[in-house]
Each structure stands twice: as C-alpha cells, then as structure tokens.
Amino acid sequence: MAYVIAEPCIGTKDTACVDVCPVDCIHPRKDEGSFADLTQLYIDPAECIDCGACVPVCPVTAIFPLEDLPDKWKNYVELNANHYAK
Numbered sequence: 742m743a744y745v746i747a748e749p750c751i752g753t754k755d756t757a758c759v760d761v762c763p764v765d766c767i768h769p770r771k772d773e774g775s776f777a778d779l780t781q782l783y784i785d786p787a788e789c790i791d792c793g794a795c796v797p798v799c800p801v802t803a804i805f806p807l808e809d810l811p812d813k814w815k816n817y818v819e820l821n822a823n824h825y826a827k
Contacts, residue, residue: 743784743791745821747814749803750781758795758804764788767795768824783824 746758746767759767759782766788769776784795784804796804805811807818 743786743789743807744793744795745805745807745810745814745817746782746784747803747805747810747817749801750799752780753801753803754779754782755800756782757798757800758782761794761798763792763794764790766790783821785825786822787825 754776756771759765759770766785767782768785769779769782781803791806793806796806805814810818
C-alpha cells in the first residue's frame, strides 16, 4: 500500500483528496450511498499508484505514505485494506 488515511480523517471526511486522485482510489465519494454511514475515507491499496497528490490537499493531515505513518496509527493500514476486501 502506498498511502494510508489515518485517524485525523474520522468525522472530517473532507473530499479534496477524492477530487485530486488521478485513479479514483479514495472512497467513499460524497455521491456514494455509503458516504454518510462511514466515519472516514479510505484508500484502495490495490489501486493507489503512489502519486502523493492527495497528501497536500488534506486539511487535517490524515494521509501518510506507508513508511511515514505514525506508529500510533499503524492499525489504519489494515483498516484501509479491509474496507476494500469486502
């Protein structure tokens, strides 16, 4: 997985990252039925191309390259992957 969305996204769900993603790998979008039900956005690890376009637009600094993800949020690697394993 190239990038991970972590705890700061919870409750914020700012979709600026969705808008700049060139491969549409961040969901849910505001027009998806699950948007209201989920507490955060998720990056699809199979689709992410490691471009980093999402990082500078996140207003709450919730997106990290895997190697820079703070230890306290390591569980978000699995949470992002599990969201797409359904």
